[in-house]
Amino acid sequence: MFFIIPLLITLYSSLFTSSSQANALSKGLSISVDHEHDNLVSLNGLFTAGFYKVGINAYCFSIWFTEPHAKHENPTVVWMANRDIPVNGKHSKLSLHDDGNLVLEDADHSIVWSTETKSTNGSLNLKLEDTGNLVLHQLNGVPGMLWQSFDYPTDTLLHDQLFTKDSQLVSSRSTSNFSSGFFRLYFENNNILSLLYNGPEITSVYWPPPYMKTWEAGRSTFNSSRIAKLDSEGKFNSSDDFGFFVSDFGIRRNRIMKLDSDGNIRVYSLVDQKGRKKWEVQWQAFSSPCKIHGVCGPNSLCTYSQEHGRKCECVHGYKKKNQSDWAYGCEPKFKPCEQGEKDYIELHHVEFYGYDMRFLQNRTLEACKQDCLNDCNCKGFQFKFDTNFYNCYLKNLLYNGYQLGFEHSIYIKLPQNLVSSFQQALVNEIESNSSCPTHIIMPIPRSYERKHENGSLKVLRWFGMVIGVLEILLILIFIYISHKDSATSAKSYYPIASGFKRFTYAELKTATSNFKEEIGRGGAGVVYKGKLSDDRIAAIKVLKEVNHQGEVVFQAEISTIGRLNHMNLIETLGYCIEGKHRLVVYEYMENGSLATSLNSNKLNWGKKFDIAIGTAKGLAYLHEECLEWVLHCDVKPHNILLDADYNPKLADFGLSKLFDRGGNETSSFSRIRGTRGYMAPEWVFNLPITSKVDVYSYGVVILEMITGKSPVLQMVQLGGDSGRDQTLVEWVREKIREHIGSQNGTWIGEIVDSRTSGEYDKGMLINLVKVALQCAEEDRDARPSMSQVVNILLHPGSHDSHDMNEASVSSIYNKVSP
Ligand SMILES: *[C@@H]1O[C@H](CO)[C@@H](O)[C@H](O)[C@H]1NC(C)=O
Ligand SMILES: *[C@@H]1O[C@H](CO)[C@@H](O)[C@H](O)[C@H]1NC(C)=O
Ligand SMILES: *[C@@H]1O[C@H](CO)[C@@H](O)[C@H](O)[C@H]1NC(C)=O
Ligand SMILES: *[C@@H]1O[C@H](CO)[C@@H](O)[C@H](O)[C@H]1NC(C)=O
Ligand SMILES: *[C@@H]1O[C@H](CO)[C@@H](O)[C@H](O)[C@H]1NC(C)=O
Numbered sequence: 001m002f003f004i005i006p007l008l009i010t011l012y013s014s015l016f017t018s019s020s021q022a023n024a025l026s027k028g029l030s031i032s033v034d035h036e037h038d039n040l041v042s043l044n045g046l047f048t049a050g051f052y053k054v055g056i057n058a059y060c061f062s063i064w065f066t067e068p069h070a071k072h073e074n075p076t077v078v079w080m081a082n083r084d085i086p087v088n089g090k091h092s093k094l095s096l097h098d099d100g101n102l103v104l105e106d107a108d109h110s111i112v113w114s115t116e117t118k119s120t121n122g123s124l125n126l127k128l129e130d131t132g133n134l135v136l137h138q139l140n141g142v143p144g145m146l147w148q149s150f151d152y153p154t155d156t157l158l159h160d161q162l163f164t165k166d167s168q169l170v171s172s173r174s175t176s177n178f179s180s181g182f183f184r185l186y187f188e189n190n191n192i193l194s195l196l197y198n199g200p201e202i203t204s205v206y207w208p209p210p211y212m213k214t215w216e217a218g219r220s221t222f223n224s225s226r227i228a229k230l231d232s233e234g235k236f237n238s239s240d241d242f243g244f245f246v247s248d249f250g251i252r253r254n255r256i257m258k259l260d261s262d263g264n265i266r267v268y269s270l271v272d273q274k275g276r277k278k279w280e281v282q283w284q285a286f287s288s289p290c291k292i293h294g295v296c297g298p299n300s301l302c303t304y305s306q307e308h309g310r311k312c313e314c315v316h317g318y319k320k321k322n323q324s325d326w327a328y329g330c331e332p333k334f335k336p337c338e339q340g341e342k343d344y345i346e347l348h349h350v351e352f353y354g355y356d357m358r359f360l361q362n363r364t365l366e367a368c369k370q371d372c373l374n375d376c377n378c379k380g381f382q383f384k385f386d387t388n389f390y391n392c393y394l395k396n397l398l399y400n401g402y403q404l405g406f407e408h409s410i411y412i413k414l415p416q417n418l419v420s421s422f423q424q425a426l427v428n429e430i431e432s433n434s435s436c437p438t439h440i441i442m443p444i445p446r447s448y449e450r451k452h453e454n455g456s457l458k459v460l461r462w463f464g465m466v467i468g469v470l471e472i473l474l475i476l477i478f479i480y481i482s483h484k485d486s487a488t489s490a491k492s493y494y495p496i497a498s499g500f501k502r503f504t505y506a507e508l509k510t511a512t513s514n515f516k517e518e519i520g521r522g523g524a525g526v527v528y529k530g531k532l533s534d535d536r537i538a539a540i541k542v543l544k545e546v547n548h549q550g551e552v553v554f555q556a557e558i559s560t561i562g563r564l565n566h567m568n569l570i571e572t573l574g575y576c577i578e579g580k581h582r583l584v585v586y587e588y589m590e591n592g593s594l595a596t597s598l599n600s601n602k603l604n605w606g607k608k609f610d611i612a613i614g615t616a617k618g619l620a621y622l623h624e625e626c627l628e629w630v631l632h633c634d635v636k637p638h639n640i641l642l643d644a645d646y647n648p649k650l651a652d653f654g655l656s657k658l659f660d661r662g663g664n665e666t667s668s669f670s671r672i673r674g675t676r677g678y679m680a681p682e683w684v685f686n687l688p689i690t691s692k693v694d695v696y697s698y699g700v701v702i703l704e705m706i707t708g709k710s711p712v713l714q715m716v717q718l719g720g721d722s723g724r725d726q727t728l729v730e731w732v733r734e735k736i737r738e739h740i741g742s743q744n745g746t747w748i749g750e751i752v753d754s755r756t757s758g759e760y761d762k763g764m765l766i767n768l769v770k771v772a773l774q775c776a777e778e779d780r781d782a783r784p785s786m787s788q789v790v791n792i793l794l795h796p797g798s799h800d801s802h803d804m805n806e807a808s809v810s811s812i813y814n815k816v817s818p
């Protein structure tokens with residue numbers, strides 16, 4: 001008897017549910033939440049469909065990558081049927097009914113989700129395909145597909161999954177909460193693939209950027225087919241002409257395109273890093289996440305740093321509305337329309353996008369202040385210099401605040417008492433403790449009623465409730481304590497919140513053991529290696545001759561530099577200003593400068609390509625996010641540093657500005673700004689200096705990497721003359737010209753550095769030489785911008801260089817006068 005009952009139960013359950021680890025489910029069968037291994041697995045083993053735990057006793061029917069990318073990590077979910085209504089962990093099941101409907105039932109038999117398909121007489125089969133698509137097939141009668149999960153994506157697209165006018169991606173609420181969030185990717189009525197923030201209070205389209213015309217954003221409204229797809233190699237193409245190539249272009253099994261909970265779309269690939277697998281970003285729509293609308297809710301300010309990621313803070317005078325959720329933003333601590341003295345606080349470099357109630361042209365600051373004071377709906381105004389006069393933009397809502405717009409200031413209207421409590425701290429200390437809120441997983445209560453319950457169940461239920469209440473109390477106490485901590489550590493409002501610190505001279509002296517180990521030397525000063533008190537290794541630069549500069553100016557400028565955050569810019573950790581000492585503290589780069597690596601031949605072709613692209617990205621960021629004065633002006637291999645993985649990072653940007661104040665303008669220009677061989681002709685001919693000077697230097701650096709020669713080749717005999725130095729650019733052009741006649745000329749073989757190891761892709765190399773020569777044009781208008789360079793390098797095939805043979809480069813070269 002004892003053996004027979006379990007046997008019967010097993011028989012019973014195997015009859016009425018699918019056997020585990022199948023790849024298909026047929027009519028009349030179901031998958032139950034009660035059996036952990038009751039899943040569908042695709043034939044290639046890559047994907048699994050089954051019940052996925054999203055909370056305590058809460059499950060969603062999902063598809064995920066079978067293998068978790070790391071031990072003890074949850075697997076990566078790519079689709080969910082019932083993300084907003086999780087089902088109970090007992091007695092819930094997904095069944096393929098006899099009428100052809102695929103139905104997800106909760107424990108109380110309520111239908112939570114269904115495909116609403118019908119097929120009364122044919123035989124059916126629900127199959128998880130190798131692509132990750134869950135498909136309901138009709139096998140006989142009229143064979144065909146009745147339903148597929150690819151038509152109803154959640155927040156993820158797999159490769160070759162068609163995104164159509166009927167599809168949309170909706171972000172998750174947070175990284176741990178899979179229910180529908182506020183961001184949406186869809187085809188707008190004008191045929192443009194768009195991103196929308198659809199928050200509790202406002203909605204706005206934020207991609208393509210709303211201040212751009214569609215054609216400026218490279219989009220077209222003409223094609224109404226509204227389809228888009230990421231193909232198996234990693235090319236994305238949409239019918240509105242938007243497209244990109246991922247940076248690891250090529251066939252990969254594990255690649256997803258996801259609308260993340262922060263409103264950014266990213267393409268990830270699973271990469272193996274020293275035995276550790278992780279999802280790595282291969283493309284993203286936004287590099288400055290604060291420009292995504294709605295991220296911090298109303299009345300709050302978004303800041304971003306590489307180290308701490310994105311952060312939200314209430315504007316001074318406002319407090320957080322919902323402690324657990326930034327989407328609700330902040331609310332005023334005062335009554336906006338109450339009588340009483342009002343004044344303004346000024347936040348530098350801050351912009352709040354949109355919601356202008358009025359625009360006043362050519363006004364003084366006083367006039368704007370008065371106008372806003374007269375209107376109780378006015379929350380503040382943006383005061384901005386446009387071409388030749390100041391304008392002000394009065395705001396009735398403070399939304400989309402971020403801290404990247406350099407020339408902007410916003411004036412926030414507050415009652416007098418709150419204005420006087422405002423401290424404008426230019427640079428703040430690291431707030432390490434308040435920046436990472438601890439993760440709290442709240443149980444999702446999924447209750448279900450049993451009509452007839454007996455006495456002992458009732459007792460159990462009461463017991464459970466008591467435990468539950470105790471648990472909730474504990475959680476509340478925990479939240480209270482952790483909130484109290486963070487409230488005390490963030491006492492005052494800091495307009496600049498980056499991991500940026502002011503050091504004392506004594507601290508840095510200790511860190512460098514009295515400036516013992518010199519690791520570099522340049523125009524701006526000497527660099528020493530040091531160890532900070534938190535054990536981080538840093539590069540500490542002692543600036544020389546920074547005269548004529550008040551502390552405030554130095555601080556303001558250094559904090560601007562410190563706010564620039566990009567993976568291809570060196571991170572500024574802090575600074576020191578004390579007496580005549582001016583020091584800047586940078587992150588330490590293990591592999592030194594590109595100059596030393598080139599000299600010692602450490603780089604193979606693969607690394608050289610990566611360095612070319614990374615450097616271009618860093619410069620493109622500098623040129624696009626900043627004003628002209630953050631031009632680098634001294635791009636050369638000594639200023640391109642390499643981290644442990646040989647990722648390039650630009651150093652020394654922004655510093656040139658610190659030097660040309662006060663002193664003799666012209667002489668300090670040629671002395672400090674630029675290095676012989678890398679300098680654009682504009683310097684010599686005294687033409688206006690624009691970002692194109694960096695483009696020129698970049699071109700020279702690339703040629704130097706390819707040829708292994710220095711930018712100025714000395715003493716070339718020119719017809720028996722005493723000799724004139726030839727530039728590297730001239731030399732490369734000459735080599736190409738020599739081979740113009742011969743169709744299959746091999747100039748590329750002649751110019752490449754034969755000491756560099758590794759194979760190179762000839763097409764890519766030719767593309768690189770071509771870009772470098774364009775960058776090094778004499779005429780600055782003929783040079784591409786840095787973002788164009790990034791584009792050409794990342795998508796070699798998509799531009800005018802379809803036939804990337806040597807002849808095409810020669811023809812390009814021919815168009816240009818020597
Ligand atoms: C299924 O039903 C349809 C009409 O409802 C009929 O046309 C078809 O022949 C039937 N197929 C089979 C296999 O019975
Ligand atoms: C997820 O977010 C939704 C919507 O805000 C909320 O109702 C739900 O309780 C959250 N779930 C968890 C597990 O926090
Ligand atoms: C519209 O876009 C689709 C997909 O990109 C393409 O196949 C089709 O030819 C386009 N139609 C027109 C009229 O350009
Ligand atoms: C997308 O497709 C169109 C035509 O189908 C093509 O002209 C365009 O170059 C493609 N974009 C990318 C990035 O491949
Ligand atoms: C705060 O946000 C959470 C999660 O979105 C929500 O469940 C809760 O109701 C909100 N509280 C208030 C007071 O709005």
Ligand SMILES: *[C@@H]1O[C@H](CO)[C@@H](O)[C@H](O)[C@H]1NC(C)=O
Pocket residue numbers: 362388389
């Ligand atoms: C701006 O206003 C001032 C004073 O009202 C006036 O003198 C000036 O001409 C105006 N500038 C422009 C460009 O309209």
Ligand SMILES: *[C@@H]1O[C@H](CO)[C@@H](O)[C@H](O)[C@H]1NC(C)=O
Pocket residue numbers: 430431432433489
């Ligand atoms: C962070 O918290 C730890 C312990 O809770 C404390 O020792 C440390 O001093 C704090 N750091 C800062 C910067 O407040």
